Amino acid sequence: MTTVVPLTDAHCDALVRFFAELPEGDRTFIREDVTDPDVVRGWAAGSPGVDRWVAVDDGDRVLGYVAVLRLPGWSDHVGEVRLVVAPAGRGSGLGGELARHATVHALEAGLTKLVVEVVADQGAALALFTGLGFTGEALLVDHIRGRDGQLRDLMVLAHHVGDTWAGMRAVGLTEALGDPS
Template identity: 65%
Template sequence: MTDHVETPSVTVEALGAGHADALQRFFAGLPEGDRTFIKEDVTDPATVRAWAEDGTARWVATGPDGGIDGYVAVRRLSGWSDHVAELRLVVGPRRRGSGLGRVLARHAVTEAIASGATKLVVEVVAEQGAALALFTALGFRGEALLEDHIRDRSGQLRDLLVLAHRVDATWSAMDTLGLPEALDGDGAPDPA
């Protein structure tokens, strides 16, 4: 598993206990509206500290100043869905539009495939056009629309889109077109 990836002006590394305080500051610095769409209470220091110590596949993107600019997690489902991995991605406001979301999403997709997941899913609030475009560009397709599925902090109901990426189908199509590097230019593993 890749623990450390260098990209221009950012380092993607496995989340560890040493990142807990910086990750708490990152989440606290998000606009209130952004925190609405994160399932867990990321303002709770115990939640963030537990993530930093639990060994789950999570990564942070740190900038030159050492601050965290992004977070991504790959959470394998359990039981009869243990072949499925859920991706969660958050990019801080100062780095949006810089390509960091794509770097983190590609890293997560590569790591999920390397861990043996054959289906990846991500939940996107319907109004999050940039996130929708990012994941569809990586081969995710709409699988479900859950109307009025989440309630923001002001009480407004929002639609939730579930996007899925079927690893075998995507790799088969890319191989047919001769584009196996399309998912990850640095050599994603061949699931075959």
């Protein structure tokens, strides 16, 4: 059984192992050096406007990670979602569970828009987020370079949280999904 819990100091070693065990290609597109224990300890210590969770199994092994980072200044109503699932957990619904968890939290925190960056050729990730109501806002051509030197397109997807929940509330779906209001 997998449980989504807030990231704490107790998860640091397991989270570093989780990131180290990801295929190199998966780590290419993570901005921070997630194999550095100090980076992960800093995350666990907490930062204003950033919430992080891990999906752990019964043995406290990390199988997934999601964060919502509130953007600063005049975009403080927007949260950036960052989500990673271990290869062994992909296709199991874990990514969707983590994304839904982040979406519900965003609404509870007063955010009205979520954005996520997805490499354009990652079909499963695109399907996951579009299935949750995210829509394309931008296509950035040749925007990222993999460690192999290849340029790849990046898609920015957005989810207008309040609009989506209002529509679901109108047809009675929010109770089944854990409507926070």
